[in-house]
Amino acid sequence: MNLNDFLSDPNLLPWLIPVGPLLAFFIITLATNRAKLLPATSEEYGGHHPDYDGMLVPVVTTRSRALSITVGLVGIGIAWILSLVTVFNGLGVGAGKFGKTVFENSIAWMATGITSFNMGVLVDPLTVAMLVMVPLACAMIFIYSVGYMAHDPRQSRFFALIALFAGAMLTLVVADNVLLMFVGWEVMGLCSYMLIGFWFEKQSAYEAAIKAFITTRVADVIMLLGIAYLYAETGTLSFREILYNEEVLHHLATTPALLLGGLGLSASALIGIFLIIGTIGKSAQFPLHVWLPDAMEGPTPVSAMIHAAAMVSAGIYAIIRMYPLFEAGGHPHEGDLTSPLMLMALVGSFTAIFSATIAVAQNDVKRVLAYSTISQLGFMMAALGIGAYIAAAFHLITHAFFKALLFMASGAVIHGMEHGEHHAHEHGHAHGHAAHDAHDQTHHHEEHHTFDPQDMMNMGGLRKTMPVTFYTFLIGGLSLAGFPLLTAGFWSKDEILADAYLGLSKGFGPHALVFVLLALAAFLTAFYTMRQLGLTFMGEPRTPAAEHANLGRGIVSFTMTLPLIILAFLAIFAGFVGVPPQFPVFGAIFSPETNPFFEFVKYTLLPAMQPEKPPFNWLPVLTSFVVALGGLGLGYLVYWRKPLKAGQPDPLVSFLGPVHTVLKNKYYFDELYAAVFVKPLRWFSEVVVVGFLDRNIIDGFLHLMGRVATWIGELFKLLNTWLIDGVGDGIPELVAVFGAWFRRIQTGRVQQYLLLIAIAAILIALIFAASAGGALVQAAP
């Protein structure tokens, strides 16, 4: 098969989608990542790195920078084009038909007895929706990175890693089976580890990286069990063979589970719970949410990658993808929730409100967004729990757009603040540091650690110096807050609430809980978004850095601003593909007959499982209006109309009192986990496993055996001496003579010993050979 076959056949084309970024990773790593040695004090090694007393360090060359950027952009560009072709192929099949027929292709990958495990690609309506979002968001992040990482001494490595990241995400999206999905899932885990810890010399960075990896791994090993279980139970991991097959689903739902089967847990429920735990880790849901806020330590494009385009979206995507498995045996629309669905509804709605409260009390511009991501993922999780399958998918996509926008805009703010700090510094407005070396002034060195360019308390008034960032941030923020009618976030969030309300109106408990908690969370979301906007952009600058904050001109400014504008556009218009048809005015404009998104995506499922579109109801819509506008209004009153002045404390501190301290410290979960898991496990491994078991018990026993053997030897020696003494002089003399002769051989040199061993071995071999030869002769007639 040649390339042309792959390009012309829509079934084969998906194979090529992840190839561009993956190839880009290998090309950059093996070919274009070239460095020159420079003193660490030089300007080009600036940034987040110590100066090492002028030691020579590798810094990526200018040529290598240009090549790596080009390779990366071409790679993601190819992926984007191929994705678009696939999307149009899919749309061309037509809603209603596409889903029954899909694009798929697979090959034998792993031999398992007389059967074989197949690996392949699958494009169905859900994949198409993801292929609209993922490559686009990734491409924006790549473009943005060109400017953001322009001065980093290891910039080629950065591009290699985000290319791998994008490649892994695309692999996950086009996978036709759980195992390939898991491959993409874990490779993304690696990439996030590498990128969170990209500035690996910083303690906070590598610690955050390790935390991210280990926390998600807790979930991943459980998920691996789920995959193994599913495979053992069905003999396949192919999505279509399991999820589009009522017989298999029925079998799974009626077989008792291997563990806890006695309690009435079915195989599908246990598998579902295992898989959902995987998502709880990956999508940072309570109680495994702790890694995501710390993931801010990476460069900002990475945050956008993790929070929007890839990583955390992958967790939700995985659940949406395997939804029939979780639903098997239950009917969420009739109030009959299976255990996995119940788990999702509880975890999701709790996480949504839980992390929204934390976000209210954070001052780090990126940390607020991090907690908002956790909260929004909770929305999706809760939606899935109550059966709002399509609403969750819709929110996943709109969220990706506005959250990518928000992160990159906040990155622009940070970049601008660093720029401003540097500027303020050079002009002597510095704070505390009077004397500076020549090399110190050239860049934002870590001597400036007292100044935090991410702290919103240091900002204020940025709307004047960074207007494009302000307006795009504003659009992203309003979309996140669900500003009615105009923003994408409104339409997707509204749909979740509509689904929950439908259940509530029928009197289902979980639906009611989800509705109430999500509405409250939505209110808080609107409030902290307004707080963030007010603190960052309104009023007067609270520090010299804020006063001088800007992105400068040229390539850096351009590449960082362009993605913001494109994403701002999407943060508004992406919502209009999913407007309910009965919605006044908007329904008539955007959904004259049916809700296009809903109608297209629902054919991912078997006809019997396709959800009914909830009938239009004013109550959830009004709720959406009230919580969004209420939260925004309250934020407006507190932070926007009367912006904070320099040195003025956050009004929330006095209002909430000790509650604020608890929220600011994120309910002390980091401290709790350190005390309950990290320290005891370290103690267990060092003191119990190695110190006690291996060294004292096992080796102690061995040493005792050794000592006993030595004692016995000594005893025999004693016996010998006595015997020899007793037998008279003749024999000892003989022994002495023999000993003298033997001593000449016993030189203590290993070579000689070995030579003797070799000679002996050859002699023995010869004897054997002779006897064998004799036997052969005898055997011959």
Next chain:
Amino acid sequence: MTILGIDILSFLVVAPAVAAVIVLLLPRQKDAARWGALALSVVIGALCVVVFFAYDRTEAGYQMVSQVPWFTLIGASWHVGIDGISATMVLLTGILVPLAILISFEVDERVHMHMALLLFFETGLLGVFVALDMMIFFLFYELSLVPMYFIIDQWGGPNRKYASTKFFIYSVGGSLGMLLATQLIGWTAGTFDIPTLVNPAVVNSWVAFQGEGGAFLGIGIETVKALAFLGFFVAFCIKVPVWPFHTWLPDAHGEAPTAGSMLLAGVMLKLGAYGFLRLAIPLFPDVWVADVSILGVIQTNWAGIFAFLAMLSIVLGAFAAFAQNDIKRLVAYSSVNHMGFVAIGLAVAALAYGQNFMDATGEHLQSAIIATNGAVLQMFNHGLSSAAMFLLAGAIYHKTHTRDLREYGGFWVKAPIYGGIFIFTSMASLGLPGLNGFVSEFLVVRGAWPVFTGLTLVAMIGLLFTGGYILKGIRAVLHGPFNLKWRDTHLEIELREVVAIAPLLALMLITGVVPNWILPIINDSVTRLFGG
């Protein structure tokens, strides 16, 4: 296939020993020994590759067989041949020995002898993997100890005397029981021929051996069999090593020179696992599944006990690795962790094989095939990744002369290529999907889950902590601010080391992405083992 009139497998076994003698006779220049040994080992390695690809997986039975009478008096013969499992191991040995020799270029004392010992060691390894006679098997199994003892004892680290003695005595102690068991089987069955002995019909007659009125030297046959089984079981458990027989390993691996560690971890541990598959499982199917009561409380069988110990290896191995501050000991303990997966896969195999031998229900057969595939592939994969990890640990030890992780820090600043390779290899060792280790671990977990559900669940803690110690290693070596103590030390990986590790890296990636280049060869033999 014959070479110089000798069949290829016999040639392959003898050739390294001859090569060792040739190296000893080479001119006294150190480089003569280095390049000579490398050239000879590459030729032998190439032969191993030829053997691997010449093996026809579709054909049942052993291939490239050669059998000549040898010790007719006791019924032992020189019988060699390979199936898919041994072919894989031969390939692994053939690949690793030249790379280990290339790494040994850094050895500067008694170079000739060092190289000769490495080659001599290869004879022992290949001999075990191709042996189809229990006496031959035992002979080479023991033979491999001698060169490794001297390699550790003469070229090892500061604590080498203790480590080498412990290694040798521990291993020989284990082998004593195995020798007795071998004799016992040979004597009662009248032959040492493995294909004859593992034939279910023969096993049955041996199981039903009545000898002198149902007793052997006055001891009931059941007891005799159980003792013979124990002889094999303990010997192989020491070699694998399975917890609690593992404490020789961190000492030996930690103190051995780089090449020694590479081959110890890369190939020697596989002798134990291979022994289980070749001898302990097919010879004692009934013993594996016979009821065992522990203190009258727990009812289980030997397969269950084995799985339990394997689980402990996985979990406690990972914890112990996590607790280390010595880079080589950390990597050494990681072997306990990884070989635990091999062991639990073998436990599934033992259980299913035993049950089907007893009542042919066919229960767990598919799981057992998958688990055994995983175990054998894990043997191969662990050979690649542990050798590469020891290579990297050795590379940094060679430059800094310390193994203490706390003395390192921030090496990625000065050694970006080393750092990249280190992370890649660590991830392979961690079992990152897309690389080799994942495929085999997934297969083992899949096979073990329906059979030993609870144990597999607990073993996941070990899998989690694999991440813990791997990241600890990366963090200590590469991350953090650069430790200015090494300001003027050359830390970047050398070209010779890159050449030595490159084939391993390539195989890790290829096996992770397209496991079917090797898996069907394992799979077909394993499927036949289970009567498929």
